[in-house]
Amino acid sequence: xxxxxxxxxxxxxxxxxxxxxxxxxxxxxxxxxxxxxxxxxxxxxxxxxxxxxxxxxxxxxxxxxxxxxxxxxxxxxxxxxxxxxxxxxx
Amino acid sequence: xxxxxxxxxxxxxxxxxxxxxxxxxxxxxxxxxxxxxxxxxxxxxxxxxxxxxxxxxxxxxxxxxxxxxxxxxxxxxxxxxxxxxxxxxxxxxxxxxxxxxxxxxxxxxxxxxxxxxxxxxxxxxxxxxxxxxxxxxxxxxxxxxxxxxxxxxxxxxxxxxxxxxxxxxxxxxxxxxxxxxxx
Numbered sequence: 001x002x003x004x005x006x007x008x009x010x011x012x013x014x015x016x017x018x019x020x021x022x023x024x025x026x027x028x029x030x031x032x033x034x035x036x037x038x039x040x041x042x043x044x045x046x047x048x049x050x051x052x053x054x055x056x057x058x059x060x061x062x063x064x065x066x067x068x069x070x071x072x073x074x075x076x077x078x079x080x081x082x083x084x085x086x087x088x089x090x
Numbered sequence: 091x092x093x094x095x096x097x098x099x100x101x102x103x104x105x106x107x108x109x110x111x112x113x114x115x116x117x118x119x120x121x122x123x124x125x126x127x128x129x130x131x132x133x134x135x136x137x138x139x140x141x142x143x144x145x146x147x148x149x150x151x152x153x154x155x156x157x158x159x160x161x162x163x164x165x166x167x168x169x170x171x172x173x174x175x176x177x178x179x180x181x182x183x184x185x186x187x188x189x190x191x192x193x194x195x196x197x198x199x200x201x202x203x204x205x206x207x208x209x210x211x212x213x214x215x216x217x218x219x220x221x222x223x224x225x226x227x228x229x230x231x232x233x234x235x236x237x238x239x240x241x242x243x244x245x246x247x248x249x250x251x252x253x254x255x256x257x258x259x260x261x262x263x264x265x266x267x268x269x270x271x272x273x
Binding site for chain 1: 148225
């Protein structure tokens with residue numbers, strides 16, 4: 001498995017650390033109902049197919065990456081830097 | 091306060107030569123990390139201009155005389171071999187890294203092959219030309235690799251891992267030397 005880091009280029013999987021689902025990017029508002037916080041903290045989908053999750057390029061450029069991949073075919077569909085997204089760290 | 095003696099990370103390791111390929115510690119130079127604040131790219135380049143440098147693109151470097159600026163990660167570069175211009179402090183986060191890193195030089199006909207054993211990158215000249223810099227793992231160590239010549243690389247690792255990196259590269263050279271003797 002290889003991920004194409006937007007900065008470093010195509011790199012081996014061993015350079016990256018898996019963090020978790022994309023849900024971590026969507027933090028509820030402080031006054032959101034308990035159900036929203038429950039979903040954010042604990043409830044995760046486990047799809048057979050396309051999923052989006054967060055990876056850290058710890059052996060490379062130290063970027064947080066949002067990876068779109070297919071859990072059935074193991075295909076990597078997209079890799080984008082979290083910092084480059086709207087509202088990211090710029 | 092007793093007098094303290096500054097020692098390089100690999101003090102006591104004499105240069106090693108295997109099959110014409112040389113592994114040696116490079117002289118410690120001032121190393122400063124430069125992390126520009128958001129939106130200050132133009133000001134950072136202006137402050138670096140007196141040194142003849144500009145902030146490098148990913149996987150690249152900027153060099154002028156003995157001063158070099160290596161790309162070292164997202165929004166980070168290492169200034170090596172020059173004092174940091176004072177004007178830079180307003181536009182970037184600066185940290186002295188001089189004692190935090192060990193620099194190893196690997197040069198000779200086996201340098202490329204030896205380095206490609208612990209590093210999972212294509213380091214052949216066509217894919218990794220002179221002046222290219224990459225952050226990449228050297229086995230388990232977070233390293234910064236730079237090709238300085240057709241047959242020469244510079245490997246930076248955390249100072250605490252200097253002897254491990256030395257051992258890994260020595261082993262790679264020993265294997266390649268043994269193989270070369272068979273053919």
